[in-house]
Amino acid sequence: MTDIKIAIIGGTGPQGKGLALRFALQGVAVVLGSREAGRAQEIADELNSQLDLCTGMNGFSQITGMDNDAAVNAASEVVILAVPYSGHDATLAAISPLLTNKILVDIVVPLAQGNPKAVDMPKEGSATEAAQALLGDDICVVGALHNVSAHTLNAIEKPINCDILVCGNDLAAKKKVIELIKLLGVEAYNVGPAYSARCVEAITPMLIRLNISKAVPFSHAGIKIWSPTNADK
Amino acid sequence: MTDIKIAIIGGTGPQGKGLALRFALQGVAVVLGSREAGRAQEIADELNSQLDLCTGMNGFSQITGMDNDAAVNAASEVVILAVPYSGHDATLAAISPLLTNKILVDIVVPLAQGNPKAVDMPKEGSATEAAQALLGDDICVVGALHNVSAHTLNAIEKPINCDILVCGNDLAAKKKVIELIKLLGVEAYNVGPAYSARCVEAITPMLIRLNISKAVPFSHAGIKIWSPTNADK
Numbered sequence: 001m002t003d004i005k006i007a008i009i010g011g012t013g014p015q016g017k018g019l020a021l022r023f024a025l026q027g028v029a030v031v032l033g034s035r036e037a038g039r040a041q042e043i044a045d046e047l048n049s050q051l052d053l054c055t056g057m058n059g060f061s062q063i064t065g066m067d068n069d070a071a072v073n074a075a076s077e078v079v080i081l082a083v084p085y086s087g088h089d090a091t092l093a094a095i096s097p098l099l100t101n102k103i104l105v106d107i108v109v110p111l112a113q114g115n116p117k118a119v120d121m122p123k124e125g126s127a128t129e130a131a132q133a134l135l136g137d138d139i140c141v142v143g144a145l146h147n148v149s150a151h152t153l154n155a156i157e158k159p160i161n162c163d164i165l166v167c168g169n170d171l172a173a174k175k176k177v178i179e180l181i182k183l184l185g186v187e188a189y190n191v192g193p194a195y196s197a198r199c200v201e202a203i204t205p206m207l208i209r210l211n212i213s214k215a216v217p218f219s220h221a222g223i224k225i226w227s228p229t230n231a232d233k
Numbered sequence: 234m235t236d237i238k239i240a241i242i243g244g245t246g247p248q249g250k251g252l253a254l255r256f257a258l259q260g261v262a263v264v265l266g267s268r269e270a271g272r273a274q275e276i277a278d279e280l281n282s283q284l285d286l287c288t289g290m291n292g293f294s295q296i297t298g299m300d301n302d303a304a305v306n307a308a309s310e311v312v313i314l315a316v317p318y319s320g321h322d323a324t325l326a327a328i329s330p331l332l333t334n335k336i337l338v339d340i341v342v343p344l345a346q347g348n349p350k351a352v353d354m355p356k357e358g359s360a361t362e363a364a365q366a367l368l369g370d371d372i373c374v375v376g377a378l379h380n381v382s383a384h385t386l387n388a389i390e391k392p393i394n395c396d397i398l399v400c401g402n403d404l405a406a407k408k409k410v411i412e413l414i415k416l417l418g419v420e421a422y423n424v425g426p427a428y429s430a431r432c433v434e435a436i437t438p439m440l441i442r443l444n445i446s447k448a449v450p451f452s453h454a455g456i457k458i459w460s461p462t463n464a465d466k
Binding site for chain 2: 210218
């Protein structure tokens with residue numbers, strides 16, 4: 001899969017940067033998209049330098065930066081939407097005409113304004129469903145990567161040991177996204193149609209609540225699927 | 234906590250039986266409630282015999298059976314509702330007058346009719362919220378134990394290694410329920426108010442989907458909270 005190039009729209013935020021680092025480390029070319037191309041290229045340079053340092057290689061250049069439109073156009077197929085929820089619909093509407101034959105991976109969680117321990121879901125039920133409604137049925141939307149913290153993604157010296165729940169209405173698109181995510185060394189599971197995002201997105205504020213809680217002795221929580229026949233791996 | 238006695242309404246079903254076995258093994262007295270007292274006592278006798286066999290002790294008699302009303306009255310504080318969703322509201326309405334000063338633990342998942350891979354949430358948003366609305370604010374409702382399979386609960390020769398998510402509007406009630414659940418040797422986490430049940434209950438059909446899926450090599454899945462600072466325990 002070394003010929004693939006993914007775009008991360010809103011890629012200059014903490015979630016986007018972490019994903020860019022992780023994918024680049026696996027040999028996947030990444031284009032960061034931002035409203036300002038200069039800003040995107042600046043962050044891309046920073047991340048490439050970080051990868052040089054981390055890998056001991058010189059001239060790591062898997063990551064480039066462009067404005068959002070150019071980033072979408074540069075993507076071979078998968079475009080990851082990683083903007084804050086406040087920019088979710090407007091960003092999608094802007095890039096929508098460019099998404100033909102692409103897969104939109106929506107990782108956005110509609111956290112409530114001023115209360116990251118709750119969601120404030122759009123009328124469609126979830127951000128993923130809102131994206132699918134906005135883009136129309138011809139463009140496949142896949143919800144994924146909602147429950148892995150930016151901290152975990154950016155701590156590239158450690159493996160990601162939480163699982164990724166993937167949902168969406170198109171099975172082929174989900175399979176491609178699951179295959180892509182598994183490159184990061186994590187388990188990724190198909191948990192159903194786009195409406196499963198009502199649950200998947202809402203897991204994030206519960207994790208944030210646990211991270212904040214003094215009653216719980218950990219932070220940067222994620223989730224794992226456990227099974228007695230899965231040997232607690 | 235050996236002076237506590239819990240009631241399990243709908244305790245003759247697979248989830249209720251598993252919980253009865255697990256709590257009884259920890260020295261907690263359990264009263265199974267059923268519409269028919271005779272049926273409840275019959276199941277209680279079976280479970281006590283199973284515990285005799287399993288523990289090598291004779292005369293294990295932690296579990297008794299009664300009709301639902303008597304079971305609620307016999308409970309020291311905690312009443313677990315473990316009926317199928319189709320009986321959720323009617324059962325609650327029937328026992329409602331007896332629940333003063335008790336804590337109602339709602340473990341019911343509103344699975345869609347004919348499709349256990351989806352939920353069909355009541356208008357209140359979740360079964361837990363529906364229970365709280367039905368019982369009124371004077372009775373504390375706590376949602377818990379939705380995501381642990383009956384198989385796992387009944388496999389008493391093995392520890393339960395998944396986590397339990399607990400939600401509800403009353404913190405003191407949640408703390409009591411978390412303490413009770415932790416007797417079973419599991420982690421139990423406060424994941425917020427009753428509205429968190431919209432997410433917690435909806436996790437179950439996603440797990441059922443994974444259990445059914447041929448793409449996933451396991452069954453009886455549950456979930457775990459994972460954290461990089463939690464050492465993957």
